[in-house]
Amino acid sequence: MRVTIYRPAGALLLPALLLAGCGGQDDAAAGGASAKQAAAAAPAGTDTSAGAAAAPASAANGGAVQPDGGPTSNLPPNELGRIMVLEYHRIGDNEGEWVRSRANFQKDLQTLYQKGYRPVTMRQMAEGNFDIPAGTTPVVFTIDDSSKGQFYYLPDGRIDPNTMVGMWDAFQKRNPGWRNGAVWCILPGATHPSNFWGEKPSKEIPREQREATIKKKMQYLVDNRHEICNHTMWHAQLVKYPDAFVQDQIGSGEDSIKAYLPADYDIVTFAIPLGLWPKNRGLTARGSYRNGKTYQNKVVLDVSGGPNVSPFDTRFKPLDVDRFIVAPGALERQLAAWDKNPGERFVSDGNPRTVSYPQRVADRLDRSKLGGRTARVVPDGAQASTQAPAPARGN
Numbered sequence: 001m002r003v004t005i006y007r008p009a010g011a012l013l014l015p016a017l018l019l020a021g022c023g024g025q026d027d028a029a030a031g032g033a034s035a036k037q038a039a040a041a042a043p044a045g046t047d048t049s050a051g052a053a054a055a056p057a058s059a060a061n062g063g064a065v066q067p068d069g070g071p072t073s074n075l076p077p078n079e080l081g082r083i084m085v086l087e088y089h090r091i092g093d094n095e096g097e098w099v100r101s102r103a104n105f106q107k108d109l110q111t112l113y114q115k116g117y118r119p120v121t122m123r124q125m126a127e128g129n130f131d132i133p134a135g136t137t138p139v140v141f142t143i144d145d146s147s148k149g150q151f152y153y154l155p156d157g158r159i160d161p162n163t164m165v166g167m168w169d170a171f172q173k174r175n176p177g178w179r180n181g182a183v184w185c186i187l188p189g190a191t192h193p194s195n196f197w198g199e200k201p202s203k204e205i206p207r208e209q210r211e212a213t214i215k216k217k218m219q220y221l222v223d224n225r226h227e228i229c230n231h232t233m234w235h236a237q238l239v240k241y242p243d244a245f246v247q248d249q250i251g252s253g254e255d256s257i258k259a260y261l262p263a264d265y266d267i268v269t270f271a272i273p274l275g276l277w278p279k280n281r282g283l284t285a286r287g288s289y290r291n292g293k294t295y296q297n298k299v300v301l302d303v304s305g306g307p308n309v310s311p312f313d314t315r316f317k318p319l320d321v322d323r324f325i326v327a328p329g330a331l332e333r334q335l336a337a338w339d340k341n342p343g344e345r346f347v348s349d350g351n352p353r354t355v356s357y358p359q360r361v362a363d364r365l366d367r368s369k370l371g372g373r374t375a376r377v378v379p380d381g382a383q384a385s386t387q388a389p390a391p392a393r394g395n
């Protein structure tokens, strides 16, 4: 069968994006003194290498991931299908171009889970490490700009249940199959409240207290299978600046985030502010700054483009990953399109050691990306792709 490639209106949104900014944050609103403060807080070049998280393998069950009790589809495996890398910005009471309402965010979690989706991090996707049961589809949640509504602790020490992290945490507790975390793209040196999710500058509260809270937030995310991503120091429009400045925004941004992370944490994902690539695009992947310090990103997130190809696909470009902007109605339309035409959707075979796909897409397999996994052709899912998936099992 033919595989239709659904392209949502992401590209059309770009002009509005340039005007509106990414979550309302732009050069004018950010930087200055707070950027310097954050830079001062950064440690002296802690350059770690080699990512963790190899494909989990269990000898006892042949490497298969056990059912997690959550809903699955009855679709045949297609690990050369597409994966949505969702892009969220602010959260609020009302839906807007760059704001997801709380009610809709809750609905997104519920709907995706019910339709057999499971979260994975960008790191996992880039490494092809899909630790999700057979019949489920990975989805990556990327959440930009570290604004206050995303993650905040209440005075009594609880995570504010109305923040995105609070809602995620509650959903995960109710649905243990929703196991992994989201990807948080942080602006460490932006003006309050876009610095570390709304932490007040140290002028207003004692510096030690502020830093302890940021550390607590980062530790929570790391402990709960989320991923930390660099979004530059303060959201500079990289296209406007010379190479040295671009490298400093990326390198110092990473240092300022790492100051609050466990020493061995390796940041692999970088999100370009507003999708405005610097003139020298290669600087998003690697560069040097501040007298010879270096940085290297394994994944670069663009700002739009629709569902991304599989990491095992010849067209996969980890240094230019398409994202799906969760604009009003967009995710709903995409999910409906995949209900009608599920042949395009990545469906896991439940075994991180094998890559399974139907013959009709076999020419897209990039063997160099198998990394020790076994490629496996499965019966073509053409029949299943012409009908809606069966109602998901579980609750």
Ligand SMILES: [Zn+2]
Pocket: 022, 023, 025, 144, 145, 231, 235, 273, 274
């Ligand atoms: Zn942004």
